[in-house]
Amino acid sequence: MVKLYDTGAYLLNGKELIAEDGDAASIIKNKIGKEITKEDAKKGTITYSILKKHNTSDSENDLKMKFDSLTSHDITYVGIIQTARASGMTKFPVPYVLTNCHNSLCAVGGTINEDDHKFALSAAKKFGGIYVPPNIAVIHSYNREMMTKCGNMILGSDSHTRYGSLGTMGVGEGGGEIAKQLLSQTYDIKRPEVIGIYLTGKPQKGVGPQDVALQIIGNVYKNGYVKNKVMEFIGDGVENLDIEYRNGIDVMTTETTCWSSIWCTDEKVKEYYDIHGRVEDYSQLNPDEIAYYDGIVYVDLSTIEPTIALPFHPSNIYTIEEFKKNPIEIMEKVEKEAKEIFGSSEINFDLKSKVKDGEIYVDQGVVAGCSGGTYDNIIAVGDILDGKSVGNGLFQLSIYAGSQPTYLDLVNKGTIGKVMEAGAIVRSAICGPCFGAGDTPANQEFSIRHTTRNFPNREGSKPGEGQISYVALMDARSIAATAINGGKLTSATELDVTYTEPKYTFNPAIYEKRVYNGVGNAQPEEALIFGPNIKDWPQIPSLTDDLLLKVVSYITDPVTTTDELIPSGETSSFRSNPHRLAEFTLSRKDPQYVGNSKEVHKLEIDREEGINVTEKYEELKKVYDNIRKIDGYENIDPSNIGIGSTIFAYMPGDGSAREQAASCQRVIGAWANIAKEYATKRYRSNLINWGMVPFEIKEEIPFGKNDYIFVPKVKEAILNGEAQVKAYVIGEDAKEFTLNIGSLTEDEKKILVSGCLINFNRVN
Structure with missing residues (x-):
């Protein structure tokens, strides 16, 4: 039985739940002999204490996080290191684990997979990182065994970066956020809400961790109950689960769209650390005497069925x-x-x-x-x-x-x-x-x-x-x-x-003999090894004052996954070659997308080269003639207006943390996404780090595929922190509507205006 609370709840002494209602305050006072506010009780969660430890800002709500270690695999690490190098990185400031568990078979693309592995080893030597050779360990197994520590945080460029059952908060993000940490910058986020996952009872024989995880996912995914929040596992049922059982549930929390997870720790966790030769990394984590949760998922383990x-x-x-x-x-x-x-x-x-x-x-x-x-x-x-x-x-x-x-x-x-x-x-x-x-x-x-x-x-x-x-x-x-x-x-x-x-x-x-550990021992003189498929990121233009967007893909599915935006599997072999990988963008969802986006990109390339695009392209002449019919825009100069493609999707970005879902669009000319909402924080972050404006639209959709959208004064709106901007669908008559930009940090504003994270770091 999995039950969701309609309200928040207080947890007393790690065991007793008291739903938030009119009597909650008096019940709590009678039990603990003192009054406590909800805000103070929120500070009693395990999550609060860990986030506080890693927050470098003066604000308790606008967090600027620094992580204890980082991790990536061989679909993502080349692009991340290339981004960080282009931005001025000279060494890894914290332990960075480079695993080789995704493209390990070397079955597609000739030598390019193994070329990337050699690049990673040379980078670990040059910048002082950890290199785990192919077939030695999958990314999360290695981090569980060697990198977790109670009370720590790990940031990974894989969406299943989850180590909460070992007392470590894991966060899966796009490569841009890893690059920021490599540049000693911060991970910025509003303090997330915390949902208590209250476990009670004991699983029946034959019921495994996937059974429990799927039941939780099935009850919280569609209603967004834990979306972008922290799942904190508590309750008397935790002690009835062995550590690998907890690990199996924990890693699946990603599929709920939560931001991270954490569990209370006990003697079983201590034993796990002891078995792995690092008992000193264990400490007991429990909620305070009283803790407040923004919601509760109540799970009776004894009732879970296969x-x-x-x-x-x-x-x-x-x-x-x-x-x-x-x-x-x-x-x-x-x-x-x-x-x-x-x-x-x-x-x-x-x-x-x-x-x-x-x-x-x-x-x-x-x-x-x-x-x-x-x-x-x-x-x-x-x-x-x-x-x-x-x-x-x-x-x-x-x-x-x-x-x-x-x-x-x-x-x-x-x-x-x-x-x-x-x-x-x-x-x-x-x-x-x-x-x-x-x-x-x-x-x-x-x-x-x-x-x-x-x-x-x-x-x-x-x-x-x-x-x-x-x-x-x-x-x-x-x-x-x-x-x-x-x-x-x-x-x-x-x-x-x-x-x-x-x-x-x-x-x-096995690890002692095969894993290269260069933490704290960067060797600047070491040369990076580049295979022929490893290419630098192309030049990305900065944001213009106004934008002209063409909708080249219009997706009406309730959710669009990152696997649909950039397919996994064999296509990921080209991950280190931005232009070649971009050829697969939306290939299984909208096979015409790449060609259509490239056609729009040609317009922008011509504009940047000083060509009069309204003379060269009759379609654009008509568009700008109609824009000039809008009051206040009679004298616009097309040479100053950036031209880019965009996609519309109801809820894009569920699933993988791979930044390529955004960067591939950018490489072939995208300048924005438009969505009803974004499925995950990490996909929205990927868009921002690649200079793509993450527009949202709340009203009825006024445009369709192949329509042009004029967004004036977008740069000004972003810099001024405006939540909304006027936009126009350009037909014979311009139809005005509103695009939402959403909340942006000061750095995110500058990244968007600069055109991408690399540009931002080059000038800051």
Whole structure:
């Protein structure tokens, strides 16, 4: 049972919840013998104490944060380091972990993946960082094992940067924010609200962390209950969960759209640090005697049942039991939603064919990455598979341990032998299947995965080429149960299994022998190694006083993910080449976008070169003739007006933190986004750091695809901190409407006016 409070609530002594109502103050006074204000009680959360420690501003509400360490993987670190270098960085001011867990297979693009890895090693040497070679550990496994510390904060350029269960607040952001920290600048944010995740009870046998996580996601995602807030895990149920179980829930908090997470800590957390040889990094974290939360998600762990998140989002949840009772109707609903998402009549959606004789059959199982590839999960999978077989039919099962130390202990404990003897394929520590770079299913196949996401195309299919497959998220235990039943969907609670739960033994030798640690030992004389695909960022123009925007893509989906803005998988191999990567922008959602945006970019390039664009382009002559009909703009000079493309989407930016979702638009001429709202803070930050104005529109949309929008005095509005700006849809008559700019920090204003973060740092 997951219940959301309609109000905020007070927590007394870490156990008792008192909902905020008319009697709350008197109840609290009777219990603790004193009065306390809500504002003072807000300071009693774990979150408040950690944010206070890391805030460098004089304000308790306008925070300027500095982090204890940073982390990136091989889709993002080249662009980040290139940005920081271009902005004047000479060394890493804090520990910066560069992992190689995404493009580790080196299967696409010739030498370019391994070229990037060599660049990262040379950067770690030159600037004083940590380099984790390919296949040694996925990004979050390494940071859990080696970089967390109770009360610390880690900023990562991967959206699943979550270490709250180990007492460390992790924040996933775009590369621009990492670059700012490398330049000793601050991460600026309004103090976030804090939502208490009150756990009580104990999970039943066979229910795993993914089951709990999916139930929480399904109850809070669509209503935005925790959006851009901190999820603070409290309650008597926490002590009933082992650490890897907590890690498995915690990493999935990203899928709720929360900003960060933190848990109270206890002896189990201390033991985790002790096992990893750094017990000194443990400290007890608990709320104060009284703490106020802006909302409560009440989770009775004993009532959670094995759960499945059907395509195409982690919030699309059903219990496995209810799915099995009514598969056809539920699958028809998924197929209908798929037609709306993909918008193509050429794709045949046939999920219903997976139902045979009343049973649901799947084609593939995967347990992998930061959420699935934990020691406890794979031990449980081994216990279920022990002496059994996954069969020699179509069904296949792949297991990826999250790190080599985990893999080594699983070998020593005999678990790897169990799963291999059962017919499962054991792979090295990479994130491949989580984002479409490994174990991509065949066309029309149905895959069940203990990974983080099941967004459209996330598994690597290409609907534009007629390919479609379906990914559902499930816990490793139920995936293993399904495996021993030949792919027939089975809940782990249906099995009678003895779970062995052997204690984990961490061997640091692998990291000591293979990981390069240059923290505090920058070597300026070290040369960076550039492969032929590593290119510098192109010159970006500064913001002009007025803007002329052309709407080149108009997306009406309720949510647009970053995977749709810039697809993951093979396209990410070109991440270090801005122009080449930009060719894939919106390629699966709007294949005409790149060409249309480039056409607009030609207009701006000509303007910058001093060409009279109204003489060269008849379309622009008509646009400016109509702008001159607006009172006050009769004498405008087109040579001074920036021309750029824009997209409209209802809610863009859910999912990955990859800055390329914004930078790819910018490289081919975008100057803004227009949205009803932004799905995440990190995507909006990415837009700002790449000089793209994050417009919002609250009224009925007055424009369509291919319309021109004139935004006068936008530079002035931004510098003056104006929340809104007038804009005009340019047809035969100009139609006035309002664009919202939203709240911007002083630095964000300057970044937008400069044109991008690199330009800002060059002049500041």
